[in-house]
Amino acid sequence: MTVTLKDFYADWCGPCKTQDPILEELEEEWGDRVEFEKIDVDENQDVANEYQVRSIPTIVVENDEGIVERFVGVTQADKLEDAFEQAGA
Template sequence: MTVTLKDFYADWCGPCKTQDPILEEMEEDWDESVEFEKIDVDEHQDVANEYQVRSIPTIVVENDDGVVERFVGVTQREELEDALQEAGA
């Protein structure tokens, strides 16, 4: 099963800068089992619209069955890891 964490962000977004180090740490630990994608909402509005991203940061955890969980605003590592496990990572 493929588990993906999509991080919707923008360079001008303050809270996104708070979220970044959390995701970078996680990426080191989860690299084997989770695909991490950073999606700049300014450059990829079509993808942001597809996932109905209204505010950032938004993090979407999905697997082969679709979206498992989504988080809006700065989200702590523990919550994200729980969602990754739930998704099958």
């Protein structure tokens, strides 16, 4: 089972900068079980549209079966870890 975290962000987004250190810490802990992808919505509008991203930061946790959970706004590590476990990481 592949578990992926997609982080939709933009360089000009203040809350995205708040989210970054949380994700970096999670990547150190979970990097061997979860793939982390950063997706700049300005450069990847097609992907953002595909995931119906309307505001950022948006974080999507998915596995081979599809989206397990999505978070809009700054999300704390414990909520993301719960989603990783739910996704089978």
